[in-house]
Amino acid sequence: MTALFNQPINNQLFIPFITAGDPNSEATIDLALALQEAGASAIELGIPYSDPVADGPVIQKASSRSLKNGMNIVKAIKLVPEMRKKGLNIPIILFTYYNPVLQLDQESFFALLRENTIDGLLIPDIPFEESEELREKCKEYSIAFISLVAPTSSSRIKMIAEAAEGFIYCVSSLGVTGVRKNFDDSIASFLEEVRKHSKVPVAVGFGVSSREQVEQLAHMCDGVVVGSALVREIERLQPSLLDENSRRDAVEEFKNFARTFVS
Amino acid sequence: MTALFNQPINNQLFIPFITAGDPNSEATIDLALALQEAGASAIELGIPYSDPVADGPVIQKASSRSLKNGMNIVKAIKLVPEMRKKGLNIPIILFTYYNPVLQLDQESFFALLRENTIDGLLIPDIPFEESEELREKCKEYSIAFISLVAPTSSSRIKMIAEAAEGFIYCVSSLGVTGVRKNFDDSIASFLEEVRKHSKVPVAVGFGVSSREQVEQLAHMCDGVVVGSALVREIERLQPSLLDENSRRDAVEEFKNFARTFVS
Amino acid sequence: GRYGDFGGRFVPETLMSPLAEIEQAHKEAMQDPSFLEEYSFLLKEYSGRPTTVTYAGNITTKLGGAKVYLKREDLNHTGAHKINNAIGQVLLAKRMGKTKVIAETGAGQHGVATATVAAKFGMECKVFMGEEDVRRQELNVFRMQLLGAEVIPVTSGNKTLKDATNEAMRYWVQHCEDHFYIIGSVVGPHPYPYIVREFQRVIGDEAKDQFYHIEGTLPTKVVACVGGGSNAIGMFAAFINEDVELVGVEAAGKGVETDMHAATITKGTKGVLHGSLTYLLQDEYGQITEPYSISAGLDYPGIGPEHAHLANTGRVKYESVTDQEALDALEFLAREEGILAAIESAHALSAAFEHAKKMNIEESILICLSGRGDKDVHTLMSHYKEVGKA
């Protein structure tokens, strides 16, 4: 089994998501470091994609901003060593749709991941049944293949949870990523079912957007994934992040915002 | 048999057409007198109609000008005594589509024609087969029922020509009224066929618009009907005809134009 | 050539021989098995007949009365019943050796049908269309042009169907020697009302069989819209000698109490227009008045002479439906059954729905859905914009 978190988990995991290259490569590196300082347990580094069907409008927009800047899967992977150089030591999970992966020769792709110190791989449009080969490869390269489960997974939960590596990503409600006001009441029983079968930490994502929600979820899971809420903040700070003179302050502001999700 | 022309015909008949009420009633009376002075053998007085399918654009426009002035079949008929009062003594042939006639009680219509000294009746959309009752009535009221024959009439020529009264109106070529440059060569044999069967004068109409054409036709028939060419002249003179001060000059000009058709 | 007092052949002498030739050619054609076979073959293999009869189950439930059935002439090639007649007449034209055809059109359905068969038979085609209708039905104008026809906008009168017909007749008078005039409805001089009926009776003949196959009986009532009246006559022909109530529906425009309607039978008087004696909208001096309907296909001041006769004898009951009632019925059918009717046909729908409500579930009503509504989308859009619904 490929472990993502080396230490036993004491407190809740905070796994933030940012899009590589949004608003540019330099900012992405600084934002990753800020997230570590804010208390992130790991970072999901999103590869921008032309057709992000699992994402809501906030991340879609980040994707197209990043694509316009010429970001691609190879460049994004190569940002990680630069983050490491600046002191990043938490796990990096590459979040990418399947198609960009498919276009690379499989061996080179995994070599690239290893060379660039990527710790995990999350592909939202690869369901369990289509992922066997990739999971094998991940094991071979000691990369955690992150699985998702959804409330609709029902009888599939056991199968997915038992095979999960790194952490298991629970979709908080039906849907794509995005900010939500409230969670469905049924989430408690869903998470309980997942925990019953999972040997790895159980994190909840899709729609976690406030401190209150984090607290609400705390007793039901091992952590949260926060995406759209952070990306929206990056969107808001974009002008300052792009300006050399104001970037440091903007990154600081972002860090303070991110910190609100950490218990 | 109802005779239209009391004297034997010495020279070519000139039968002009004008639309009653175009451009107004007063002008129509003056124009009729002018035509008599110009040498007209009879006058076709057109009743304006909303859907004049046998007429070309020139007479269509005259029709709608006249209708806008409030002209109708009864008013038009009642113009004739006023013409007579001013000295008109040539035959007046009422040219009307069938529908306005149909809306009047038949007896009153014929009484109206007689009272107002109408000499002939020409209905372009009543073919021989549909006209029996009207022809009977015309006989009863001593009104000449004018028949049309067309180049397409072929085997019908004999039937129509033999029953013709007043004069027989030969459609010069296929078509509706209007100004034409040339006549079809086949007209000669068509007219010959008509003359063979007709006991009344043979007049040619539809498209006669110049002195040259009148001369060209002279040896083949007993006369011509001229419509659109005159109505177009009335259209041209409309402003002067509507102005009390210039009407006399305009009527004089019209008379001179009409005279060009008389041999 | 008469239907009771109505019909006849009131045309300039020039047309008398051509009409007699058409009458003769049609008579011979209808006795010629090869002609009838070609006509049937084209209806089937080209236009896709038989058109189906659809049970409007949702509407039946909502109205809570008679079972509602639709004869789907909208499924014909080119989208309306007009093609049945156009195919028949072009075959007649071909038989007579003509290579050029003309037609008048209101909504453009007959124009499209004529342009279509002209293309299929390699004939030159001119379609006369009122300028106002050219504007209302721009889709159909372009369709005709694409089919190779020349569309001639007519600027006289109200610039609608009546004026287009006048102009077509004028053109025909001048060119009858080598042109065949494909009249689109059961109007015009004899033998046209008869010819068109015979080429449209396939609607009723099919529907009667199909309905009998479904219900094992005849419909209680049969309803069709009436402009000139060709879909209605075609539908009624099969039921006229049966114990079936027949209803023709005219366009009441903004109301028969206003002067903006096309309710010829309801409000008209006898007269002669376009070659036949029938009911007309006219003034006391016999001047034809301008009709009005939101539907370019019903915007006509006359009516087929056979309808005038059927109204006179009482065999067919004629009613009228306003613009708004027709549009409401159109929308109701679209929402409930997923079928977009032509505004013409929606007049029949509206009247039929009112009848259905008052009938019981043992009874049934068969409606002629004469055409599809795609061509009317612009008219509908501007209407909805006007009333603030879109």
Added chain:
Amino acid sequence: GRYGDFGGRFVPETLMSPLAEIEQAHKEAMQDPSFLEEYSFLLKEYSGRPTTVTYAGNITTKLGGAKVYLKREDLNHTGAHKINNAIGQVLLAKRMGKTKVIAETGAGQHGVATATVAAKFGMECKVFMGEEDVRRQELNVFRMQLLGAEVIPVTSGNKTLKDATNEAMRYWVQHCEDHFYIIGSVVGPHPYPYIVREFQRVIGDEAKDQFYHIEGTLPTKVVACVGGGSNAIGMFAAFINEDVELVGVEAAGKGVETDMHAATITKGTKGVLHGSLTYLLQDEYGQITEPYSISAGLDYPGIGPEHAHLANTGRVKYESVTDQEALDALEFLAREEGILAAIESAHALSAAFEHAKKMNIEESILICLSGRGDKDVHTLMSHYKEVGKA
């Protein structure tokens, strides 16, 4: 769920169970005589099937080669083959107890078909449509609205079919518990490509019988256009095991040598889009590139996975046709046969005409005329204006 290497089910986990349920429901439905009966009944009594096969005699003569036949899917209710599948899927939705449906649409034909069956079955309906297509196909947008559907303009990407599909999938992910997604082509995750093919195979099954009835043999070649490829698969299904040459025709837009085309098989590479592995137009990093075609129905960067497989095995030959070639073929068909084809279908016509020329009169070619061109009139008008022909 695989066709050779292609197909599969590449979707977010949320959709896995709903897809499995649909697969199971479809399997059961196809073995349930009452389901099949209702499907057939609706095809016949509602949509007017069977659609006819028309011999294009004038075109055959002009081309001087193979006999040209047209399978007339344009005569279906709503004007295209899309209704076959929409009827099937709405019945499946009903069977599964769903009361809300969603759909994506490009040309609007599938959107109209879905809105239509949603109205007929009293279901709430949302149709996702790229904003650019909303503009290109305003007629169909209004038709959908009139049928009671909500049309949701999609502003992402190129604002065409791909983006509409993305948005429909996103919406479905969020609402899959009570919504049924009626996919319009043989694309998407398994079992959609299979379901859609099974609901479209009626095209080929009918055409094969009809053709055999006419010619006493099978056609030499069968040609159909391919966007996602549902009309083509439906047509090919009946001939795939026969000795008949099959040709699929993609949109070459302004030319496959330019970057403005939608020739996915001709120019694409393997990848995953909308849930299945197939050929795609994409860059080296797997970003989907924006396709282009004058036809909104072919303007798609992917292709049904079964087509990808059939291209790979060589069983079907795929060719491409430019905008201009398609328009020329459309005009040629209109002028010669009086049939106005959809621009989509005109791609098949163009390729087929080229084949026909090189064949002999003993041979024959059957073309799937997948839809009628009324919806394209605005596109055609502006095209002709641009090239100065109108």
